[in-house]
Amino acid sequence: MADMPNDFWSGWIILITLISFIALAWLVISVYTAAPPDPNEVEETIWDGNLEEGQNPAPLWWFWLIFAMMVFSVFYLMFYPGLGSFKGAFQWSQGGELSERYSAFNENFTELRAEIAAMPLDAIRADDALMGSASDLYKQNCAACHGYEAQGQANLFPNLTDGIWQWGGSPENIEQTLLNGRVAVMTSWEALLGQQGVTDVANYVLVVGSPEAEGHPGQARFNQICSACHGIEGTGNPLLGAPSLVDDVWLYGGDVETIRTTLREGRNGRMPAFGEKLDDEQIRLLVAWLTR
Numbered sequence: 001m002a003d004m005p006n007d008f009w010s011g012w013i014i015l016i017t018l019i020s021f022i023a024l025a026w027l028v029i030s031v032y033t034a035a036p037p038d039p040n041e042v043e044e045t046i047w048d049g050n051l052e053e054g055q056n057p058a059p060l061w062w063f064w065l066i067f068a069m070m071v072f073s074v075f076y077l078m079f080y081p082g083l084g085s086f087k088g089a090f091q092w093s094q095g096g097e098l099s100e101r102y103s104a105f106n107e108n109f110t111e112l113r114a115e116i117a118a119m120p121l122d123a124i125r126a127d128d129a130l131m132g133s134a135s136d137l138y139k140q141n142c143a144a145c146h147g148y149e150a151q152g153q154a155n156l157f158p159n160l161t162d163g164i165w166q167w168g169g170s171p172e173n174i175e176q177t178l179l180n181g182r183v184a185v186m187t188s189w190e191a192l193l194g195q196q197g198v199t200d201v202a203n204y205v206l207v208v209g210s211p212e213a214e215g216h217p218g219q220a221r222f223n224q225i226c227s228a229c230h231g232i233e234g235t236g237n238p239l240l241g242a243p244s245l246v247d248d249v250w251l252y253g254g255d256v257e258t259i260r261t262t263l264r265e266g267r268n269g270r271m272p273a274f275g276e277k278l279d280d281e282q283i284r285l286l287v288a289w290l291t292r
């Protein structure tokens, strides 16, 4: 109700509520106080052979029930929000309720947070309850992209369970990945390499680091351009997020056609930052969970 545009709408809603309430009260009272129909004037109506339409008034306890509910609503509307933007005598609000519960939650968990912050990762990994919370955090924040089981998805979101880390796999590296996010920069090389160059270098990627690399038509271009980030042997560089090309793990795909697409179009994977969204203890739980 707080974001009602102005008093006019609030008043309007109060009016509609009160009119409906009074109309309902009038309806109920008039039904129960009306004179019973004269039995001689009303025709017996019989349906389906033996279903008779009753002429009896509705039982009186219905009336008291409805009456009690109406009295209840009057008190409810006096004490709780319900009439336009009137907050009720108790000044209750969902937001207030929420922030009260939130501060109660914070109080209960400050201690636990301090504990988590001081715990070695190994101890966190050994604690089933903490790992359960970490797994819940993962499901809420990460599963949409990395998959429910963290096995990666759609040749766009890396597998987080294979022990291969494009941006480094130490707890510190992973913490950085989560806090600040990562933006991979691999531009298109088509202009520089030309069609034939793209094909040669793509084929070279399949043999880099092996004996067949020597004297390969793609070797010179690879050493000249690609090795700056991926290394002469193709082993990659976690500081730049340049993946190893020799580990048989591919984010976008390791067949020659996909590698050519990678080279022609470039790739710019973006891992969002969670430093604002999650607190330090939650990040720590996730780091422990990812390196379990």
Ligand code: HEC
Binding pocket: 184, 185, 186, 187, 189, 201, 202, 205, 222, 225, 226, 227, 228, 229, 230, 240, 241, 242, 243, 245, 249, 250, 251, 252, 253, 254, 259, 262, 263, 267, 268, 269, 270
């Ligand atoms: C400026 C550094 C840089 C240079 C130079 C560079 N790359 Fe990359 N490369 C990256 C990064 C960073 C990624 C990761 C992209 C992502 O995750 O979205 C990548 C990804 C790739 C991939 C995708 C791997 C996968 O798992 O699917 C291939 C293949 C690749 N590079 C090959 C090359 C080749 C061949 C060259 C030379 C023509 C080259 N790169 C030059 C930084 C570079």
Ligand code: HEC
Binding pocket: 138, 141, 142, 143, 144, 145, 146, 156, 157, 158, 160, 164, 165, 166, 167, 168, 174, 177, 178, 182, 183, 184, 241, 268, 269, 270, 271, 272, 274, 286, 290
């Ligand atoms: C909007 C989609 C998205 C969400 C949500 C997301 N990620 Fe990512 N994440 C990515 C992408 C894309 C990459 C790959 C970036 C690249 O190409 O280098 C990535 C990379 C990573 C990496 C680096 C992997 C490596 O090999 O170094 C880690 C770790 C990671 N994510 C963990 C998480 C965790 C934990 C969460 C939840 C808190 C999360 N991600 C949520 C899209 C997402």
